[in-house]
Amino acid sequence: MVLWTIYVVKYDGDGVMEFNVDNEKTFEEFRKIVSKECNVCCKDLIFMGQLEYDCEYNSKKLKEIIGIGDQCTLFAVYKVNGGGISTVDISKNQTNEYEPSKIRGPSYRIGCDGLVIQSNCKNRNCEAFNDTVYIQIGYVQNWSLFEHLEDKVKCPACGDMVKPLNYWFKNCSYEISFIKDVDGNYERGTIKGTANYGKYKTFNREESGEAIFVKLVFNVTRS
């Protein structure tokens, strides 16, 4: 028996838990141990971090899964009703192009090259209350969004956390890997595109609608 130390970051950011676990145990068994500790139903708990979650892991032994090892850190994600990031359904990759004048306005609505996140501020005390705001992200490598770890997306006017509604790109090549929650099943995929000629490219929310994503990973490079 080989004991591994596995650290689990709780999804709400409420500390890191340490588990000493036999690496012959299956992923499912490990999930049950963590679920018990977190007091949530096992089927509602998945992990991410160095590994990309896959349902096929459940029956595998920990030592057989690439991305899990001694001293590794995993992020616990609770799969509950209404969980995940509700955002434009990027998996359809329906895009529109706009002249830069489309994304200009007050100081909280200024774009940039690379990635820009579109949102709407819900803070009543904010000058941008109920208004569209743009969060400048720029060029990024392996920049990820998880539910409850999206504090990277803050209103540029007041600093409150805001919900990412859409994504704009300019002067870049972009690649987004996603895990989409389709009625409790996880669909994984990657979409790619380029936004050149000084125009902004964004997803067409009217055509694509919204979907629930467990995770989004952005790679946005200068083109």
Ligand SMILES: [Zn+2]
């Ligand atoms: Zn605000």
